[in-house]
Amino acid sequence: MTHAITNIGLIVIFGIVMIPVYLMVAGWLFGGPRDFRTVGISIGYMLGFTVVILIGLAITGAAITIIVNL
Amino acid sequence: MSPDIDGERVLRPLHNTTKGHFALLVVFGLAALWLLVAWVYQLRGGMMTVTNLGDWGTAGGVPWGLYIGAFVWWIGIAHGGIAISAAVTVFKIERFRPIARIAEVLTVFALGMAAANIVFSLGRPDRIFNTIVQWPLTVYHSPLAWDIAVITLYLVLSLTYITLSLRDEIYALRPRLPWWLGPIYSVILLGYRPAESEKVEQITWWLAVAILALVPLLSGGVVPWLFGLIAAQPGWFGAAAGPSMLVESLTSAMAFVIIVVAAFRYAYGWEDMIEEAILVDLSKVLALLVLATIWFVIHDVLTGLYLAPAHIDVITETMLTLPFFWLAIGGLLVSFTYLAATVLRPDWFSIPVLVVVSGVVAISILNKKVMFIVEGLMHPSVPPLTNLYPAGEYFPNWVEWSLVLGSIVLVGLGFVIVSKIIPMIELEDAGELVDEPRSSRTDGDSSPDVAADGGVLSGGKLNGSAADTERQPVNSAISDPVDTTGRGVAESDTVGLDSDSATTEEDR
Numbered sequence: 001m002t003h004a005i006t007n008i009g010l011i012v013i014f015g016i017v018m019i020p021v022y023l024m025v026a027g028w029l030f031g032g033p034r035d036f037r038t039v040g041i042s043i044g045y046m047l048g049f050t051v052v053i054l055i056g057l058a059i060t061g062a063a064i065t066i067i068v069n070l
Numbered sequence: 071m072s073p074d075i076d077g078e079r080v081l082r083p084l085h086n087t088t089k090g091h092f093a094l095l096v097v098f099g100l101a102a103l104w105l106l107v108a109w110v111y112q113l114r115g116g117m118m119t120v121t122n123l124g125d126w127g128t129a130g131g132v133p134w135g136l137y138i139g140a141f142v143w144w145i146g147i148a149h150g151g152i153a154i155s156a157a158v159t160v161f162k163i164e165r166f167r168p169i170a171r172i173a174e175v176l177t178v179f180a181l182g183m184a185a186a187n188i189v190f191s192l193g194r195p196d197r198i199f200n201t202i203v204q205w206p207l208t209v210y211h212s213p214l215a216w217d218i219a220v221i222t223l224y225l226v227l228s229l230t231y232i233t234l235s236l237r238d239e240i241y242a243l244r245p246r247l248p249w250w251l252g253p254i255y256s257v258i259l260l261g262y263r264p265a266e267s268e269k270v271e272q273i274t275w276w277l278a279v280a281i282l283a284l285v286p287l288l289s290g291g292v293v294p295w296l297f298g299l300i301a302a303q304p305g306w307f308g309a310a311a312g313p314s315m316l317v318e319s320l321t322s323a324m325a326f327v328i329i330v331v332a333a334f335r336y337a338y339g340w341e342d343m344i345e346e347a348i349l350v351d352l353s354k355v356l357a358l359l360v361l362a363t364i365w366f367v368i369h370d371v372l373t374g375l376y377l378a379p380a381h382i383d384v385i386t387e388t389m390l391t392l393p394f395f396w397l398a399i400g401g402l403l404v405s406f407t408y409l410a411a412t413v414l415r416p417d418w419f420s421i422p423v424l425v426v427v428s429g430v431v432a433i434s435i436l437n438k439k440v441m442f443i444v445e446g447l448m449h450p451s452v453p454p455l456t457n458l459y460p461a462g463e464y465f466p467n468w469v470e471w472s473l474v475l476g477s478i479v480l481v482g483l484g485f486v487i488v489s490k491i492i493p494m495i496e497l498e499d500a501g502e503l504v505d506e507p508r509s510s511r512t513d514g515d516s517s518p519d520v521a522a523d524g525g526v527l528s529g530g531k532l533n534g535s536a537a538d539t540e541r542q543p544v545n546s547a548i549s550d551p552v553d554t555t556g557r558g559v560a561e562s563d564t565v566g567l568d569s570d571s572a573t574t575e576e577d578r
Contacts, residue, residue: 009210013219017292020283021223027276035269041261042273045233049226058199060189065196068113 075168075343080495083338084248090337091486098483105476108469109190117193120469132447136466137191139440140474142315143322144184145221145293146435149285150323151177152228156278165351168344168495169331174232175494176330179484181225183477190473213296220292224284231277234270237262239497245504251491290316303446304381305389314366321359322435325428328352330485332425334494343495346421350412353424357409360402360431367399367438385449394437401434440466 028039083091112120124131151173157163158170189195201208201218208215240247240258247255290312297303298311328349335344374386389395405427412419444464466474488494 007210009208009212009216012216012292013209017216017220017223017284017287020280020287021227023283024276024280027279028273031272031276033269033272035266037261038266038269038273041266042230042234042270044260045230046226049229050222053222053225054202057202061196061199064113064198067110068196070114 075495077497080493080497081246083489094486098479098486101476101479102483105473108472112469122464122467132444132464134443134447135464136440136470136474137187139443141184141187142293142439143436144180144187146289146319147323147326148177148180149289149319150327152281153285154327156281159275159278169348171494171496172331172334173327175488177228179481183481186477213299216292217296220288224288227277227281231274233258234274236492237270238267254491286316289319302450304449305385305446317362317366318435321363322432324352324356324359325431328428329425332421349421349424350419353409354413357406360406364402381449385445389445394441398434398437401430405431
């Protein structure tokens with residue numbers, strides 16, 4: 001038996017969980033004082049940390065592969 | 071600066087390293103090495119061979135055990151730290167400000183350990199990056215993919231929050247900070263301009279709001295949905311799993327915050343800056359959370375026994391026969407009794423006892439979470455899982471204990487290291503600390519709270535004095551003239567994206 005409702009991942013993540021993030025970014029952009037440069041730096045940090053975490057996962061996987069095959 | 075925060079004593083750990091600190095570093099380092107040995111042993115021997123964890127279609131046992139229990143536990147602990155700090159920012163609960171930084175750092179380490187325990191639990195951890203590669207396909211239907219997304223989001227928000235909240239402080243204190251950590255401070259100060267302070271305050275306020283909103287969506291949402299959405303395991307399935315797990319998580323989080331705060335307070339002699347009243351307040355919150363946890367247990371047991379469906383009835387009755395269940399409940403009840411008693415009789419309050427009680431609470435919650443994981447897998451009620459998980463027994467072996475206990479040690483090691491990098495108490499007016507002549511900055515003898523023997527009068531064990539260590543060189547890259555406003559430099563200055571030194575826009 002299949003359930004259509006089991007394919008609700010996009011709604012859960014982008015429609016529910018991310019709402020606080022949307023509000024946060026809107027607050028950054030439209031709230032005072034207006035300073036898009038600092039907002040850009042903040043978003044840059046978030047993207048940077050995300051990339052570092054993903055690269056860290058890739059390195060972890062590669063390191064484990066080496067350890068297992070030694 | 072806040073009148074009760076002595077900036078000099080907050081900064082001293084960054085320069086003065088005592089024997090006690092080195093001893094902790096060695097002990098935690100050796101324990102971390104043991105974790106590594108155990109993990110390599112598991113990697114090379116194979117998960118199922120060296121642990122008691124089974125797998126689909128094997129002769130019994132459970133595929134998830136202590137590791138996943140510890141994962142859920144660490145996720146819960148991660149909420150206590152940043153939530154306290156965010157509450158200080160959003161609700162202006164200023165009395166908790168002295169512990170905000172410690173709590174923030176705890177969150178980052180706890181999230182890291184949650185992720186580590188997931189990796190420990192993978193049969194093929196070398197393929198972990200596949201979870202990212204396949205994420206666009208799995209996010210549609212997999213609660214595990216949701217979990218990866220939300221934990222990553224929470225970690226990114228937490229790291230951004232800490233980094234932004236440090237920028238003013240690090241910039242003002244740069245001449246006082248260890249020069250050899252310059253690259254770390256340069257990352258924190260990317261594109262910094264003193265004029266950004268007001269906007270950064272607004273940005274961190276919104277970050278705090280988002281983080282607080284994510285607490286029920288992570289520990290009360292995505293993590294419980296890993297279990298609560300699966301009808302095949304009666305112990306997991308149910309709409310109350312979210313609220314129940316959230317309360318348990320906040321309980322263990324508060325217990326951990328108390329332990330870490332008390333440890334810093336004792337180690338560095340910060341009794342006057344982190345007042346006992348803060349720990350009294352935290353203990354009252356912990357009492358309420360423990361009571362709420364017990365309340366949810368009563369819900370579980372009553373609905374599981376009173377005319378429950380057969381499979382739920384069996385699982386509840388089985389749980390009530392387990393000594394581990396009663397150990398967890400006993401721990402919670404004893405802890406609550408003490409915490410409630412201190413509310414009625416404040417003179418019974420004792421920080422060492424509170425730390426012990428908090429430890430009992432944290433361990434009880436870990437115990438309960440592991441039981442929750444295992445009981446669902448032990449009693450599958452719907453095909454095909456009834457064939458995939460035949461009845462079996464589970465008890466963690468030395469490898470699993472080593473890795474989970476090792477993850478606790480790693481958090482300790484992380485705190486020992488990070489306390490040498492950033493001030494562990496927020497210094498709101500850090501600029502005041504660079505107003506005095508540099509010749510006295512690292513001279514511990516000039517500090518009135520240093521005893522003749524170099525120890526700290528207020529009882530700190532790791533503070534030491536400048537006499538214990540060499541005088542720290544001032545970062546020669548920082549050559550800005552320090553003004554008397556405490557702000558450090560002119561408004562037009564910007565920290566370069568590619569340089570340790572501060573340069574003016576005109577220079578660019």
